[in-house]
Amino acid sequence: MDWQAFALSLRLAAVTTAILLAVAVPLAALIVLGRGRWLAAVEALATLPMVLPPTVLGFFLLVMLGPRTAFGRGIAALLGHPLAFSFDGLVVGSVIYSLPFAVQPLVAGFASVDTALVDAARLLGAGPVRLVSSILIPLARRSLLAAIVLSFLHTIGEFGVVLMLGGDIPGATRTLSIVLYDQVENFDYAAAGRTALLLLGLSAMALIAIYSTSRNRGITRRA
Amino acid sequence: MLKFSLDSRRGSFHLQVECTFASDWTVIFGPSGAGKSTLLRLLAGLDLPHHGSIALDGRVLTETNSGLHLRPGHRQTSLVSQQPALFPHLSVAANVAYGLRSLDHAARARRVDEMLDLVGATDLAARRPQDLSGGQSQRVTLARALAPAPRLLLLDEPFSALDGVASDALLIRLQIWLRESNVQTAVATHDATDALATSAEVLLIRDGRLVALGPASEVLASERRRLLGRLETN
Numbered sequence: 001m002d003w004q005a006f007a008l009s010l011r012l013a014a015v016t017t018a019i020l021l022a023v024a025v026p027l028a029a030l031i032v033l034g035r036g037r038w039l040a041a042v043e044a045l046a047t048l049p050m051v052l053p054p055t056v057l058g059f060f061l062l063v064m065l066g067p068r069t070a071f072g073r074g075i076a077a078l079l080g081h082p083l084a085f086s087f088d089g090l091v092v093g094s095v096i097y098s099l100p101f102a103v104q105p106l107v108a109g110f111a112s113v114d115t116a117l118v119d120a121a122r123l124l125g126a127g128p129v130r131l132v133s134s135i136l137i138p139l140a141r142r143s144l145l146a147a148i149v150l151s152f153l154h155t156i157g158e159f160g161v162v163l164m165l166g167g168d169i170p171g172a173t174r175t176l177s178i179v180l181y182d183q184v185e186n187f188d189y190a191a192a193g194r195t196a197l198l199l200l201g202l203s204a205m206a207l208i209a210i211y212s213t214s215r216n217r218g219i220t221r222r223a
Numbered sequence: 224m225l226k227f228s229l230d231s232r233r234g235s236f237h238l239q240v241e242c243t244f245a246s247d248w249t250v251i252f253g254p255s256g257a258g259k260s261t262l263l264r265l266l267a268g269l270d271l272p273h274h275g276s277i278a279l280d281g282r283v284l285t286e287t288n289s290g291l292h293l294r295p296g297h298r299q300t301s302l303v304s305q306q307p308a309l310f311p312h313l314s315v316a317a318n319v320a321y322g323l324r325s326l327d328h329a330a331r332a333r334r335v336d337e338m339l340d341l342v343g344a345t346d347l348a349a350r351r352p353q354d355l356s357g358g359q360s361q362r363v364t365l366a367r368a369l370a371p372a373p374r375l376l377l378l379d380e381p382f383s384a385l386d387g388v389a390s391d392a393l394l395i396r397l398q399i400w401l402r403e404s405n406v407q408t409a410v411a412t413h414d415a416t417d418a419l420a421t422s423a424e425v426l427l428i429r430d431g432r433l434v435a436l437g438p439a440s441e442v443l444a445s446e447r448r449r450l451l452g453r454l455e456t457n
Contacts, residue, residue: 116308119269124322124371125296134321138312 001194002179009175012087013155016094020102020151023095025144028106029132033118043107050100058164061093065165085167090175093161101150109143110136145213149206156202225249225375225407229265229275238262238431244409246424247402251411252443253428259411260304262428263377266409267302268295279375279407296322298375301368305380307360309352315339315363316348322371338366341400342393362393369406376401378410382417415446 031043049057065083066072076082083089113136121135137144159177166173168182176199183192228241238258251259264270266277268284271292277285284298285291309318316335323331339345342362352360361381368376382390401408410417425442427435435442 114308116304116306117310119295119302120308120310120367121321122269122295123267123300123302124367125324126321127294127296135310 001191001198002174002176004171005174005176005179006198008087008171008173009156009177012090012094012175013152015091016098016155017102017148017151019091019095020098021148024099024102024106024147024151025132025137028103028110029128029136031103031107032110032136033128033131046103047100049097050104054097054158054160055164057097058093058161061089061096061161061165065089065092084165085169085173087166087172090162090166090173093165094155094158097158097161098151098154101154102147105143105146105150106140109140109146112143113139142210142213145210149210153203153206157199224281225266225277225279225409227266227275227277229262229272229277231261231265231270231272231275233261236261236431238265240428240431240433242426242433242436244407244424244426247407248398248423249407249409250417250423250425250439251409251428252415252425252446253411253413253434255413257413257428258431259413259428260379261431263302263379263409263411266375267300267377268293268298269302299373300375300377301371301373302377303361303364303368303379303381307352307357307364309355309360309363309367311352313352314348315344315350315352315355318352318363319367319370321367334370335366338370339363341369341396342366343396365393365397369400372404373406376406376408378408380412380414381410415443415449 027042027046031039031046062084063069064071065075067076067082072082072084079088083092117135117139118131121131126134156175157177158175159181162173162175162178163181166175166178168174168178176195180192180195180199183189183195225244226242229238231238236258238261240258240262251262253259261270265272265275265285272285272287274287275285276283276287279299283291284293284300309315310321313321316339319335319338320331323334326334335348336345339348342365344359344362344366347355347359347363352363355363365378365381382393410423423439425435425437425439426433427442
């Protein structure tokens, strides 16, 4: 088992999820509470990575963050190294790739909160930040949990973007899904089976955690 | 004094009302779909009119010509709707305290006690909204709306879940408190008995237009005759 790749995958998923929450909560609140036709374009852009083939997204990011563009050169000058083929680059790619998996559950959760409650909070002086923190998030807890778990798992299982943008550098960009690909390519099916089982176990445990939380709170309908 | 001139379109409905409420207690009377709730939402600042202005005691709250629109919560205006919208994840006391963020803890607790006492809901402080009856929820919603000390209170058929005796008792206590606290009130109702119960100024509204404004005895004379006629028939 490649524990270095395992630790890197967990680190990448944790950092990506934390950044995604900071971005997705205000973005989802804006989509739900905002007014204006331009919000449809914002929602479409936030959903785009979901329908885009990961290799296409990875290719665009590789070109954009590489030395071929002024933006890529600027970032490299700022950080002292190019973003492509680095852990930081993987984080950027993962945040963009997993954005819809954080935004969509939150939009659905926030939109399900009764508008009368939102109006009541606004009438009592709540601004956007208090409205989100004291009303929308507590009343859409399950959606928040779903956003966290989906973002984390989606990042753990990411392959196309990681391979295009990060390559296969041990300790820097080699994640579990890349290790699995390498093992299959080398016909090491026993090791590939263990890696695949680990990825499967992680996903299953996280989903069981979500559903057991809902059941404990009596949210899920019992048969 | 509340002065407004509003022009608002929503789908096929067109509200166009220009009016001044000089009385402490004004009843907005009209059939369902007349535009009462639309008017209250505009006055509360929850919706923006296409054209028009709203001023409370000379302070401009909304003026479309200059692009001025004070956000709800910054207009010293409270609105209580027919359906109580209590925050389900907070206790009754926390609901009432929600709009009192600027007060320190002790002052906030005193104000919550005072408001719950006013509406006869002191014993409900620790309960959750889902454990309340419809009438209790309406009382708590009223207490929450009054807690931040508004200058203008807008009530949209707020006592519909209370039985007649409880509603009358609360109304009397509320009117005294509002008068003493210098709070101007506008109550929307489609029930003529509610409108006639108070010696108030009445705004009669129909299809989004002002039909009449004046004392209840004059504006609702025909409604009064209709109700009396029904009693005699029975």
